[in-house]
Amino acid sequence: DGGITQSPKYLFRKEGQNVTLSCEQNLNHDAMYWYRQDPGQGLRLIYYSQIVNDFQKGDIAEGYSVSREKKESFPLTVTSAQKNPTAFYLCASIRTGTGGVDGYTFGSGTRLTVV
Amino acid sequence: KQEVTQIPAALSVPEGENLVLNCSFTDSAIYNLQWFRQDPGKGLTSLLLIQSSQREQTSGRLNASLDKSSGRSTLYIAASQPGDSATYLCAVNPGTYKYIFGTGTRLKVLA
Numbered sequence: 001d002g003g004i005t006q007s008p009k010y011l012f013r014k015e016g017q018n019v020t021l022s023c024e025q026n027l028n029h030d031a032m033y034w035y036r037q038d039p040g041q042g043l044r045l046i047y048y049s050q051i052v053n054d055f056q057k058g059d060i061a062e063g064y065s066v067s068r069e070k071k072e073s074f075p076l077t078v079t080s081a082q083k084n085p086t087a088f089y090l091c092a093s094i095r096t097g098t099g100g101v102d103g104y105t106f107g108s109g110t111r112l113t114v115v
Numbered sequence: 116k117q118e119v120t121q122i123p124a125a126l127s128v129p130e131g132e133n134l135v136l137n138c139s140f141t142d143s144a145i146y147n148l149q150w151f152r153q154d155p156g157k158g159l160t161s162l163l164l165i166q167s168s169q170r171e172q173t174s175g176r177l178n179a180s181l182d183k184s185s186g187r188s189t190l191y192i193a194a195s196q197p198g199d200s201a202t203y204l205c206a207v208n209p210g211t212y213k214y215i216f217g218t219g220t221r222l223k224v225l226a
Contacts, residue, residue: 006158031212042204042218050212058213090158096212103149103164104206104214108157 002027006091006107012115013078013085021076021110023091029105030096032074036060037088037109046089049074050096078112086114117142117209121217128195129225136190136220138205143183146208150179150190153202153219162203163190195224 004025013019023032031050035043045058049068063082068074074093078085091107118141128134138148147166151159163172163179165188171180178191188205202221206214 033213035216040218043206043216045213048213088156092159092214094212101147101164101166103147103161103208104159105161106151106159111156 004091004093004105004107006089006110008110009108011110011112013112014115016080018077018079019112021078021089021091021112023074023076023107024072025074025091025093025105025107026072027093027095027105028071029093030071031094032068033092033094033104034058034064034066034074034076035090035092037090043090046076085112087112117145117207117215119205119207119215119217121203121205121220123220124218125221125223127223127225130195130197132195132224134192134195134222136192136203136222138188138190138217140186140188140207140215142209143186144209145183146210148179148181148188148205148207149214150177150188151204151206153204159204192222195222197224197226199224 007022033048034046047066049055065077089110092104095102120139149164150162153159165172165181176193181188200223202219204219206216
């Protein structure tokens, strides 16, 4: 079955440490997205990529970095510059060029906690 | 700037009741609107997707309507069950494939 796989499910980060969250999709979707979810604040867009080797900042990109070397993969690195990284991180993808007729597909999320 | 609002933020109903969840958006220029369900600690599961040219979509006990001119969508759940307890989110696609999300309605169906 096609879908999006996020790993790990839980991640603990020490102060000053960079960590990388994995997002892999086998849906042949063109565009991929990273969202952050905090209680009571809804989903906020961190970065997105609509084509391989290209990505754009979202609304809250500071302290995060991404790469898109393969169509299937869109890893997110949370750097030490992100002062409040504790949150639930969600990866999504969509097939473009169709007017978005298929809508978003989401992964199961990664919960990141600073220890 | 497009804004999406969902009211109420939380709702408790007895089992068997029919209920309506509301979603409003400020800019009617949308490609489509998507309703999701989220269980605690889980990702989002797509429930229904309504294109801008459609008025409603149905899946089982769920029916979603769209009124672009008034900037509103509703999700109707018939004969609610305890298993329907979850957070329901709506999101609009303004044409850029960057969906804008509401903050959700947390539903609890009491047995």
